[in-house]
Amino acid sequence: MLSRLQHLRILALFMPFGLLAPPLAAQTPQATPVPADTLHKYQDPVGSVPAKKPFLKSKVFRAAIVPTVLIGYGASTINGHGFYSSYDAKKDIRRVFGDYRNHIDDYLQWSPYLEVGGVLLAGVESRDDRVNLALIVLKSEAIMLSSVYIIKTLAGVERPDGSDNLSFPSGHTAQAFLAASIVHTEFRDKSQWYGIGAYTLATSVAAFRMINNKHWESDVVAGAGVGILSAHVAYLTHRNRWGRQPIRRDVSVMPLWSPAGGTGISLTWRPH
Numbered sequence: 001m002l003s004r005l006q007h008l009r010i011l012a013l014f015m016p017f018g019l020l021a022p023p024l025a026a027q028t029p030q031a032t033p034v035p036a037d038t039l040h041k042y043q044d045p046v047g048s049v050p051a052k053k054p055f056l057k058s059k060v061f062r063a064a065i066v067p068t069v070l071i072g073y074g075a076s077t078i079n080g081h082g083f084y085s086s087y088d089a090k091k092d093i094r095r096v097f098g099d100y101r102n103h104i105d106d107y108l109q110w111s112p113y114l115e116v117g118g119v120l121l122a123g124v125e126s127r128d129d130r131v132n133l134a135l136i137v138l139k140s141e142a143i144m145l146s147s148v149y150i151i152k153t154l155a156g157v158e159r160p161d162g163s164d165n166l167s168f169p170s171g172h173t174a175q176a177f178l179a180a181s182i183v184h185t186e187f188r189d190k191s192q193w194y195g196i197g198a199y200t201l202a203t204s205v206a207a208f209r210m211i212n213n214k215h216w217e218s219d220v221v222a223g224a225g226v227g228i229l230s231a232h233v234a235y236l237t238h239r240n241r242w243g244r245q246p247i248r249r250d251v252s253v254m255p256l257w258s259p260a261g262g263t264g265i266s267l268t269w270r271p272h
Helices: 004-026 059-076 086-097 104-108 111-121 130-155 171-187 192-211 217-237
Strands: 251-258 262-269
Touching (some): 059 217, 086 192, 111 192, 171 217
């Protein structure tokens, strides 16, 4: 049997190891969390190869198929060509509407843009922020106006009323369908009815251009294709530089006053 003194000596021998164990465990290095990389979140990882979609499912094909069909059909029905030619359409329109004329199409072509303003004022968020949306509109308009002018000049198709030889394609119709395409793209995630309403207005413009004897059937169908294609090209070639966030979050306005300078406004803008 061990005496009490021997028990104490054994405990004293092992006690330093028990006391040293907690500090050694506490000194074990801990893994430092790596902060998230927010500067390159829209870029593909280095060395990665993005999956290539089939051409029929690519963005380019989907953006071009509808306007290509419209422009092709319009070109195929110029004058007396096609299964239902422009001459056939004019004959039927004149039989129904006679000599009826109006100027509503001159104003209705801008109506989809009014829809954009009304929807934004109602508090519905668009896909792009205000600055990028404005840039897309400007780019779309430049593409459409230049395309319509070049095609009109080269085609030299006489208008139904004989006023000039700048009939093909319809600029009014191209303008209306361009704006309708922007409405559809910006708000289709909120509701498809915004796009349906815009395209209904654009179709009304095309109809009134023929009723007013300013354009042939071929002109308005091709004009619709040119307008849609212009908007699609603008979106495909646009690089959004503000992370697709509403720009108003980065804009602050503050009134200023000083005894020497009077009153004023301070505008602070911090784009992402």
